[in-house]
Amino acid sequence: MSKVEFNKENGPREVFCGLTSIVWLHRRMPDAFFLVVGSRTCAHLIQSAAGVMIFAEPRFGTAILEEKDLAGLADAHEELDRVVNDLIARRPEIKTLFLVGSCPSEVIKLDLATVAEKLNTRFLGQVKFVNYSGSGIETTFTQGEDGALKALVPLMESTDDEKLLLVGTLANNVEDRFKKIFNNIGINNVESFPPRQSTELPKIGKNTKVLLTQPYLSDTVRDLEHRGCEIIYAPFPLGVEGSTKWFLAAADAFKIPELKVHEVIAPLANRARQALEKHTEILRGKKLFLLPESQLEISLARFLHNECEMDLVEVGTPYLNKDLMEEELNLLPEDTKIVEGQHVEKQLDRVRASNPDLVVCGMGLANPLEAEGISTKWSIEMVFSPIHGIDQAADLAGLFSRPLKRNQILTSKTLATH
Amino acid sequence: MELTLWTYEGPPHVGAMRVASSMKDIHYVLHAPQGDTYADLLFTMIERRGQRPPVTYTTFQARDLGGDTAELVKRNIAEAVERFKPKTLLVGESCTAELIQDQPGALAKGMGFDIPIVNLELPAYSKKENWGASETFYQIIRTLLKDNVNEIEKINPKRWKSLGRRPKVNILGPTLLGFRCRDDVIEIQRILSEQGIDTNVVAPLGSSPDDISRLTDADINICLYHEIAETSCEWLKRNCGMEYTTTIPIGIKNTINFINEVHEKLDLPLANQEELEHKSKLPWYSKSVDSNYLTGKRVFIFGDGTHAIAAAKIAKDELGFEVVGLGTYSREMARQVRAAAKDLNIEALITNSYLEVEDAMKKASPELVLGTQMERHSAKRLGIPCSVISTPMHVQDVPARYSPQMGWEGANVIFDDWVHPLMMGLEEHLIDMFKHDFEFVDGHQSHLGHTATKGPDNKEDEHGRSNINIQKKGNVIWTDSGRAELTKVPFFVRGKVKSNTEKYALSKGLPEISDETLYDAKAYFD
Numbered sequence: 001m002s003k004v005e006f007n008k009e010n011g012p013r014e015v016f017c018g019l020t021s022i023v024w025l026h027r028r029m030p031d032a033f034f035l036v037v038g039s040r041t042c043a044h045l046i047q048s049a050a051g052v053m054i055f056a057e058p059r060f061g062t063a064i065l066e067e068k069d070l071a072g073l074a075d076a077h078e079e080l081d082r083v084v085n086d087l088i089a090r091r092p093e094i095k096t097l098f099l100v101g102s103c104p105s106e107v108i109k110l111d112l113a114t115v116a117e118k119l120n121t122r123f124l125g126q127v128k129f130v131n132y133s134g135s136g137i138e139t140t141f142t143q144g145e146d147g148a149l150k151a152l153v154p155l156m157e158s159t160d161d162e163k164l165l166l167v168g169t170l171a172n173n174v175e176d177r178f179k180k181i182f183n184n185i186g187i188n189n190v191e192s193f194p195p196r197q198s199t200e201l202p203k204i205g206k207n208t209k210v211l212l213t214q215p216y217l218s219d220t221v222r223d224l225e226h227r228g229c230e231i232i233y234a235p236f237p238l239g240v241e242g243s244t245k246w247f248l249a250a251a252d253a254f255k256i257p258e259l260k261v262h263e264v265i266a267p268l269a270n271r272a273r274q275a276l277e278k279h280t281e282i283l284r285g286k287k288l289f290l291l292p293e294s295q296l297e298i299s300l301a302r303f304l305h306n307e308c309e310m311d312l313v314e315v316g317t318p319y320l321n322k323d324l325m326e327e328e329l330n331l332l333p334e335d336t337k338i339v340e341g342q343h344v345e346k347q348l349d350r351v352r353a354s355n356p357d358l359v360v361c362g363m364g365l366a367n368p369l370e371a372e373g374i375s376t377k378w379s380i381e382m383v384f385s386p387i388h389g390i391d392q393a394a395d396l397a398g399l400f401s402r403p404l405k406r407n408q409i410l411t412s413k414t415l416a417t418h
Numbered sequence: 419m420e421l422t423l424w425t426y427e428g429p430p431h432v433g434a435m436r437v438a439s440s441m442k443d444i445h446y447v448l449h450a451p452q453g454d455t456y457a458d459l460l461f462t463m464i465e466r467r468g469q470r471p472p473v474t475y476t477t478f479q480a481r482d483l484g485g486d487t488a489e490l491v492k493r494n495i496a497e498a499v500e501r502f503k504p505k506t507l508l509v510g511e512s513c514t515a516e517l518i519q520d521q522p523g524a525l526a527k528g529m530g531f532d533i534p535i536v537n538l539e540l541p542a543y544s545k546k547e548n549w550g551a552s553e554t555f556y557q558i559i560r561t562l563l564k565d566n567v568n569e570i571e572k573i574n575p576k577r578w579k580s581l582g583r584r585p586k587v588n589i590l591g592p593t594l595l596g597f598r599c600r601d602d603v604i605e606i607q608r609i610l611s612e613q614g615i616d617t618n619v620v621a622p623l624g625s626s627p628d629d630i631s632r633l634t635d636a637d638i639n640i641c642l643y644h645e646i647a648e649t650s651c652e653w654l655k656r657n658c659g660m661e662y663t664t665t666i667p668i669g670i671k672n673t674i675n676f677i678n679e680v681h682e683k684l685d686l687p688l689a690n691q692e693e694l695e696h697k698s699k700l701p702w703y704s705k706s707v708d709s710n711y712l713t714g715k716r717v718f719i720f721g722d723g724t725h726a727i728a729a730a731k732i733a734k735d736e737l738g739f740e741v742v743g744l745g746t747y748s749r750e751m752a753r754q755v756r757a758a759a760k761d762l763n764i765e766a767l768i769t770n771s772y773l774e775v776e777d778a779m780k781k782a783s784p785e786l787v788l789g790t791q792m793e794r795h796s797a798k799r800l801g802i803p804c805s806v807i808s809t810p811m812h813v814q815d816v817p818a819r820y821s822p823q824m825g826w827e828g829a830n831v832i833f834d835d836w837v838h839p840l841m842m843g844l845e846e847h848l849i850d851m852f853k854h855d856f857e858f859v860d861g862h863q864s865h866l867g868h869t870a871t872k873g874p875d876n877k878e879d880e881h882g883r884s885n886i887n888i889q890k891k892g893n894v895i896w897t898d899s900g901r902a903e904l905t906k907v908p909f910f911v912r913g914k915v916k917s918n919t920e921k922y923a924l925s926k927g928l929p930e931i932s933d934e935t936l937y938d939a940k941a942y943f944d
Contacts, residue, residue: 012494013477017453039513039542044428045456057773061423067543069419070517079419087421103451103514106480136453137480137514345474345501364458364470371468 004329004336006320011343014364015293015318016049016380017136018144019102023050024383025148025194026059028169031095032198034060035087036134037080037110038102049380059094061087065104076108080115094127096198098148101133128155128198140318142216142294142383145169149194149220152201153227156193159203163189164250165229167221168214171386172196178213178237178389184264185247186256204229209253211246213237213388215328216295218321235327236388238296239303239397240272243390245327268390275394276307279401283308286357286404289350292316292342293362293379300360300382302331308397312336313354316347358404375403424772426747426790426810430540430550431512432457436593437554437646438508439471440622444558445504446473447495449487449515449522464811465594474498476515476522483518491522492529499531506562506627507531508554510538534627536561548645548722548748551593555622556649562630563657572659575638576685585684586616588636590662591647592623597725597809599623601822602642606667609825613677615684622646634658638683642666642824643724645748667824668728669736669832670700698826700833704737715840716914718743718784720767720775720793721808723751725823727758729788729807732832734762743767743782745775747790772796783914786840791815803839894923896931903933918943 019042022034036042043062050058063083069076080099088094097119099112112131119129132147133139139147149167164187166178175192182190191202206228212221215236225231234249235242244265251261288310290297297317304310312333320340322329329338339347344365351359351374359369359376366376377400387396431448438446439461448454455475461467476494478487499507509526511518523537536557540550578585589606592599600623607617618636619629633639633654639662641651651662661683667676674694681688695701703709717739719729726746733739745767746755752768759766767778776796779787787797787804791812797804806815807823822828896904900919907915915936922939923931 011477011497012475013452014455014458014475015452016456017451019453020456040422040425040427040429040546041431041454041513041542043422043425044432045453047424048428048456048460058423061421064420064422065543066419067541070543076419083419083421103453104517107483107514107517135480136451137478137483140452345497362455362459363463364455365462367462367466367468368470 003334004332004338007337007339009339009341009343009346011341012345013318013342014291014344014362015342016141016362017045017103018134018139018141018147019046019100019136020049020141020380021134021144021148021383022046022060022100024169025145028194028196029096029198030059030196031093032059032098033087033091033094033096034098034100035084036060036062036100036102037105037112038062038065038100039104040064042102042104057091065108070108076110077115080110081119084119088123088127096128096130098151099129099131100144100148101131101135103135103137106133106135106137130155140293140295142214142296143319145214146217146219149217150223152194152198153204153220153223156201156227157203158205158227160205160207161189161203162207163191163202163209164254165202165204165208165210165224166190166192167210167212167224168217169194170213170388174386174388174392177391181247181264181268181389182250185251185261187250187254206230209250211250211253212324214296215299215321215324216319218324221324233324233327235302235331236296236299238299238388239307239393240269240276240390241306241331242299242303242328243388243393244269249327265390272390272393276397279394279397280308282401282404283310283397285309285311287311287313287354288400289313289354289356289359290315291344291347291351291359291361291365291379292318292339294382295319296379296382297360298325298328298332298338301336302328303393303396304400305333305336306331307393308400310358310400313356314339314347314350316340316342318342358400360400375407377403420770422770424792426770426772426792427547428457428460428810429513429542430545430547430553431510431538431542432460433547433550433552434508434510434538434540434554435461435471435473436547436551436595437558437622438473439467440593440624441558442624442626443505444472444508444627445498445502446471446508446510447476447491447498447522447526448473448510448512449476449478449491449518449520450512451475451479451514452477454512460595460811464813465816466813467594472502472504474502478515478518487518488520488525491520491525495522495526495529499533504533506534506536506558508536508538508558510540513542516542534561549750551646552649552750555590555593555646556653558622558627559630559633559650560653562627563633563654566631566634567657570634570658573634573637574659575661575683578637578684584614584616585638585686586618586636587680587684588618588633588639589620589642590639590650591641591643591645592620593646594623595809595811596623596643596646597722597807597811597815598821598823598828599643600816601820602824602828604820605822605825605827606640606642609667609673609677610680613681613686613688613690615680615686634660636660638662638680640680644751644754645722645724666724666728668725668828669732670695670698670826670829671735672728672731673698673825673829698829700736700829703833703837709737709837712837712840713738715739715786716742716782716784717786717788718779718782719807720745720747720779720787720789722746723748723755725808726755727751728823730758730762732829733788733836736829737833737836739786742784743778745769745778776800783917785911786836788836805835805839894920894931895929897933899933900931900936903936915940 116129116131130151132151134144179190208229210229211232232253234246237243237246301315314337316339461471509523526535641647641662654660663679665676665679667673717733723746741762744759756766772792788807794804919939
């Protein structure tokens with residue numbers, strides 16, 4: 001491992017909780033419904049993060065706890081039962097219902113596992129119920145997906161067939177592209193988890209080789225390992241370098257010669273490097289500060305430094321799993337400052353003191369930093385945009401070069417001349 | 419437990435944040451887990467604020483729950499006071515912290531600070547955002563003034579005369595994330611200063627704790643938004659004798675009523691009564707011949723209490739619309755909205771469920787919807803023009819241009835915003851004249867920019883042509899002549915004509931609807 005500098009910080013944070021991941025999970029599995037058992041705050045959080053007004057009826061909702069539910073637990077279980085019955089009567093097309101725990105439901109110890117078990121018996125053959133926690137006292141932002149996927153693992157049937165399992169939500173077009181490239185490399189049995197339909201869960205077993213597409217799936221990985229799956233450790237498929245090493249690691253697990261991978265990937269990589277060049281021109285030598293939010297920060301830092309030649313001031317991450325991130329950490333420049341956790345005030349002091357050219361941060365902080373003259377990129381865009389793979393490398397770089405380019409346009413031509 | 423897919427109002431602590439963020443020199447320590455920080459984006463993204471809300475979230479985690487969360491609260495309070503040096507500290511909790519019962523307000527008071535501390539207890543499982551804002555504003559005023567009120571003589575609204583100065587008022591209620599508050603304040607101040615009335619303090623928006631302390635320098639209060647300021651105005655009346663106005667100056671009539679109310683309370687003669695009618699273009703625009711076509715337009719209204727009631731009055735009295743639906747999500751204002759609906763001979767819809775609102779909208783078959791951003795989406799699905807009149811806020815509700823709802827300019831803005839989505843009179847007339855020409859595409863809605871009606875009874879093909887789906891209803895059958903006549907009815911009232919005719923046929927026990935039945939029904943309902 002290269003000598004990166006690890007720091008831990010505690011204090012007030014400025015991050016989303018795990019409930020936010022419902023925003024992309026429900027789009028990935030259109031036959032599933034996500035029912036948060038929580039408060040008005042939970043409902044307001046999801047609708048504010050997702051801007052849900054465009055839907056007639058979204059595939060997620062909140063069973064809002066009221067005063068009378070808090071009085072006695074038996075009552076709350078019955079109430080939840082009633083809400084679920086109403087929901088299923090109204091939305092008969094639902095195949096899987098995720099009961100999602102929240103901060104208040106965790107604190108009052110509402111036993112969603114037991115509720116799910118009872119409902120599974122009652123709705124056998126019609127709807128499957130699983131539960132996980134997206135609460136902010138346990139999870140940050142993307143960790144919600146980890147919880148949701150982990151909850152599905154017990155429903156996956158066993159098989160001894162050899163296959164490559166891509167784990168982590170991908171944009172559909174990126175997923176198709178990856179499968180095609182794997183086929184060209186010579187890996188034909190490729191499946192994805194989560195699948196596009198919640199009922200079409202891939203089968204897994206001792207000949208399943210798991211390749212992660214997202215870095216925030218620690219708990220899911222552990223459970224897949226318990227089911228006998230082999231985990232392929234690799235950098236994550238962001239940028240040309242990360243994606244290439246990711247394909248190589250998969251090929252290695254399937255004993256496909258490296259040369260074959262390069263043969264398939266080389267033209268794509270060359271094309272992508274050319275496309276990257278115009279972004280690198282803008283990003284080269286610029287100072288980058290990443291605040292913690294999505295757990296993609298380390299991979300993004302590696303891409304933006306190694307391929308776009310940015311200088312890393314500080315790389316924040318809400319949580320660091322050193323095992324899953326080892327390959328990424330090895331690719332970071334020496335003395336990279338990594339900070340796990342957050343004290344948002346102290347971190348903003350460091351932002352101001354280091355005078356960065358670009359800060360990656362949440363939506364609550366972006367405009368205030370812009371108002372101070374610091375360019376920003378919202379991290380939530382990374383989880384909503386197709387950014388994975390060699391073909392998307394230039395698009396990914398574009399997310400970071402655009403604010404700098406815009407800043408240049410506005411300050412040098414329009415405003416400064418007046 | 420209540421299943422909620424979307425909510426008009428956030429939790430009460432978001433209301434507290436609206437008040438805190440509206441003010442200066444104030445800081446709010448919120449005992450809350452990390453996810454609650456989402457609320458910052460309401461201010462930085464929707465309002466495009468260049469400052470973070472003055473809020474410290476204690477960010478407790480599951481692992482803290484076994485230990486000492488009270489210590490965590492105290493550490494955050496100490497850090498926030500040291501760093502931000504507020505003149506007044508708000509301390510409260512969000513839904514989850516309410517369950518842990520650390521009592522952060524009491525903890526803060528025991529820490530020996532020499533600044534006022536406002537302990538906010540906002541029940542997250544029974545109350546909502548506007549209530550939270552109202553309670554927070556009231557608690558700030560109470561905390562900062564309660565020690566002085568006993569020394570203050572009851573404030574006589576006429577005292578400005580003996581003090582030898584111009585009358586002075588406070589404008590209470592405007593906050594961030596309130597509908598067009600930013601511009602309403604400017605408009606109202608302009609109107610008051612024209613009448614020789616000074617503004618003492620505007621609060622919460624733009625005020626500091628020092629400003630709150632000098633609220634009693636004014637002669638009366640102006641309660642600009644009942645949802646936010648009524649409780650505070652009542653307290654100031656009870657404890658300091660300060661009178662307050664209750665008329666909301668939205669629309670011409672109520673702006674004039676408001677000016678009259680202010681003058682009466684202050685015992686200030688109103689010199690320019692006749693001028694007032696001409697301060698806004700709305701009365702003349704509404705009178706001009708083109709607006710003839712607005713007569714009796716069916717309008718469905720839903721929003722917060724203040725804006726929904728105001729909209730109903732303007733719609734009926736100033737634009738000559740027919741109000742066919744009126745409702746609110748503000749339970750605190752249900753009584754007033756019900757009364758306003760009763761005056762219009764309709765039943766008020768009081769609900770938090772946007773699906774219920776959409777159903778009511780469908781049933782009322784309006785030609786214009788005045789609602790929140792959610793009703794804009796519902797109306798779009800139903801192919802009905804809509805104008806937004808109320809929170810919850812959307813980035814589009816914070817326009818770059820001056821765009822108040824209140825006062826003279828507010829009336830101008832309202833005329834434009836409500837009438838432009840409708841077809842203009844002359845245009846409507848021409849469309850009616852030429853609708854049988856072959857060039858005419860049924861479903862033409864000029865500049866409305868949305869797809870035409872796609873209701874279940876009125877499906878359109880890809881060219882926008884209407885393909886009326888006539889089904890048997892009860893025992894009534896549409897004959898060919900009846901069907902042909904129905905296609906000649908303008909598309910925007912066709913649904914209503916169809917259902918009225920069927921209702922008529924059923925009530926008369928007619929087995930068939932011919933062209934004649936349609937005209938019989940028309941005569942019956944006209």
